[in-house]
Amino acid sequence: MSENEKPNGEMTFWQKTFFVIEVVNVRLRFILILVLTGFLIGYWDTIMNYYEKYTRPKNVADTVLVSNVEYFCPMHPNVIRDTHGSCPICGMPLSQRHKSESKIELPPDILGRVQLSPYRIALAGVKTAVVDYFPLEKFIEVPGTVEFDERKLARISARIGGRIDKLFVNYTGTTVKQGDSLAKIYSPQLLSTIDELLNISRSNKNIIKTIPGFEEAVKVNQSFAVSARKRLKYLGITDEQINQIERSGKTESNITIVSPIAGIVTKKYVVEGQYVDEGSPIFDVANLVMVWMQAKVYEEDIQYIKIGQQVSIKTSAYPNDFFNGTVAFVDYVVDKNTRTVNVRVDIGNSDLKLKPGMFLTAIIKVPICEIEPFKSASEKREPVHGGTKTIYYCPMHPEVRSDKADAVCAKCGGMKLVPMPVEDKKVIYVCPMHPEVISAEPGKCEKCKAFMDMDLEPRLVSATTGEVLVVPETAVIDTGMKKIVYIERESGIFDAIEVALGSRSGGYYPVISGLKKDDKVVAAGAFLIDAESRLNPIKRK
Template sequence: MKRSKQKLYIISVLLVLVVTFSIGRCTAPDSSQTQQTSVNQSGTGDSQSHVGHQQQTNFLPEEFTTWTCSMHPQIQQPEPGQCPICGMELIPITASSGEDSGPRTLTMSQTAEALADIQTTRVEKRYPEAKVRLVGKLGYDETRVRSLSARFPARIDRLFVNFNGLKVQRGEHLAQVYSPELLTAVSELLTSHRYNPGSSATKSAKEKLRLWDLLPSQIEKILEDNNPIEEFELLAPISGVVVQKKINEGDYVKTGQPLFKIVDLSHLWLQLEAYEADLAWLRFGQSVSFSVEAFPGESFGGNISFIEPELNRKTRTVTLRVNVPNNGGRLKPGMFAKAQISAQIAKNGIVYTPELIGKWISPMHPQIIKDGPGQCDICGMDLVPVEKMGITVDEEAEAPLVLPASAVLRTGKRAVVYLKKNAERPTFEGREINLGARAGDFYIVKSGLEQGDEVVTHGAFKIDSALQIQAKPSMMNPDGGGPIPGHQHQESSTNSIDHEHSDYDSGGHVGLSLKIDLITSKNLLPHYLSLQSGLAEDDIESAKNTLKEMMKVTGHSGQLSSLVHTMLAAESLDDLRKPGFEALSKAMIDQVSRRPEAFGQTVYQMFCPMVYGDRGTSWLQADNNLRNPYFGGRMLQCGELETVHKVGEASIHAH
């Protein structure tokens, strides 16, 4: 009886469970409705957490999840920041949404564009201004130098100017002399004038004395006193400074013997040295501004009066002569000067000077410019139209198409820009263009762009790197693909640094050929010297910090920038030293050797014959305490002093 009751109880429980399950199946809501209800409700902690997560996600750009460096794509981080190698701002890696727009085209969201700091500008027509910076030295105006020599035999009885450097005015006495020949000539004048003042004999006697450097006032004084003079005062023919005194009291001088040299320093000549590449921007009559160390912050000016017709075969420069007014005598001959010449550039790269339209100029003194024909106020020569002196003043000279230099990526002979094609969905297209001359911060465009095109002026290198990250070909490589520019190692081919066959040695080392302009090398010198010191101390951290500072000078595109980035990627001191530091040293030595006066400090060129197996190499230091950057502590003193590059002097070769 008891067992029967237990069986009945179990059966009852099972029936209840089956019925409950069946009712639940029939009355349960659809799963999609349940999920929707959970999203819409806000009363529970779970639903609040889900909505909060949704809101946080909406703040982030949809396309990217990873941040990378445009120069070092091996760097992958989950959030923005700076590249631990080169310090550049990281950029987001964007996922392509939509159809692929082409192998040379990159599309990104507006958010990604802002984060990558992409900046653009319109291509326009304008007259760019080229600035040519030169160095030179002040000297005498050779047209204002007067040598005084003996016109007759004489004895120097008294010397009033008895040392160099004295200032004299025209007509002031220089010396007192005695001459029997002069006494005879004066007697002839008095005799002729006494009996026939207007005779040819009188005129001839006056002319003889004039040719003997007697001033008209002296001749008139002799006639007025009617008395032969036994001693004669030698007077200054011009105002100026006595720069040479070649006689002493008591000397006997012969006809033609030099006595004094007097220079009028109210005008000077500034001799400037221009490289071949600068000649396109230089014209006769151009204004020149310059400064000297004696008066910091003050600017002086003059005009180009002469351009040497021949190139100096040793220095590869052309000498320019600038006429400089020197009111007050503040400027001194021998002073070094830093000059700047500005030129407006028209189409086809010609210098355009609209301010001289219709003007006439003196061929000998270009500072004399008038509105019409006439004579030079200085030399009396006829003025000529400015066009005859090679000055372009065509009123219809067309403004060229220009774009900022920062927009151009240079790869050897190729020039590449990125155009923005769509503002709503930023799309950037790479294009190879043909450039003309560079004028200041602009390039003249020959072909490849139209007026109004919008080009990337900041961030083009990031776009090019992003293309490669997406497995698209780089515009920096004409064949597409290949390593990222600036990261080629010495085994790889490169478009930014040329490998010259002459630089291969028997040990298999490669010498990189690098060119740096004068202005960049001047700004780079302090960092280069710091880099040399860091390598000599085997301090790779210090060396890489210096390379990061160098990037502020080099920027992030071009030949020099590629080398600096390659050196930054080096994992060891040896990789950093060769061939990178050697290429940098060669380029710096090239500029310092040409223009030591332009760098403002003396630098020492060292040489070590043991860096490579069968050849040595050179570098620069701030002092003559030899510290080898190629061996560091292993052989710190290995090498010798090769050359001293002194400011304002020719380089001194130690060997």
């Protein structure tokens, strides 16, 4: 037994210390191996890059392989890579496409260009339309209510105090004619005035003409008679009634009130036996042959409203009827609460369909050619003189027409078009129920689909009157910041251009700038072409 060992076999202090050091050493080696392994895994690509950098022969020239394809994310077109992989945003596998030809320089007015094969054009349903001049109108729909024509209202009042002895009109709503009796009033004041007039008449008859100075007495009596007649007129007695009193010589204690206008009794204020004072209202009479519409026009639309303008009016009470009116007055004050201006429209109402208080909708038509800047552009257009013009058509396919003498028929495979003189007019198609729906081609009204299948009706209009340059609504892509139209310059090549347009009307936009007559724009499939230009463009700004 050594001196360091204890008799009972327990480890000495130094043995314990050595054992602890061995255990720690083993564990430290294990932790170090784990750290080195993790470092190699995490920086393997960097280590290999450094390895390739320092092991590459220095005498070999650098070479760059240029590929004709690139990889992009269909969901995020801005993600473009030279090698295949996944999108870092959405994780979608990148799609392959040919690289854009970056050397192509487009004119400054072209935002982008895309080229499609005939197969892809047919697959996308792309159709083009020709930009042309077209009669276009701006339609402003404004609400309003029917009101009495203030020029045809009459309030019938008692011109003398008395008692209502009889009412010839006993209820509101009675139709009366001008001169019809409405009521009879008993008045002592009337009785004394009539007695005075009759006494003067009798005095004139009793004057003996042989007495000297009788002419002067007759003149005095006549002046008194004129004064009495005036007082009776002030009391509401007509000349015919006064003459009847003088002929009969009988005293009348009742005055008959007659209607001064033809119309409808809208209010009755009295009953039989009621006492009334001078000036008390008895009846209100209104002539409804002409009524007013008080329309509420928003202040941004008031610039289009002119006195004398024709207005088409409809009401839910008669959905199939339209009423005609004329703008008669435009108020000078804007309502602070609704930001609208009252516009008075005179409406003929001979059939009495329109009732005061009824809600109406006015459709105000404003030709676009009368609004700036289209008015100035229309005045600069060269006018067409004469009543006819020459067009060229195909005898085999009469629907194929052109304004050019050297044009050929595309359906015949090259047959030359022949001339034909026609009247300088064109046909447009309008919905009879919705006059704001206008089309250059026959078809159905979009607004009538909900309740009927209404065909657009042809209408012949002058070929130059009220026309502005228009583009179909379906050809315009509104990005919020700008409006873009695709023009087919060559077969299968579409250029994106920015255009300035007016307010949409009837499926068309009036063109301010950016397009000219006979430009071929994409009227169907424009959004598909725009998407293609973003995914696989020839050039895009």
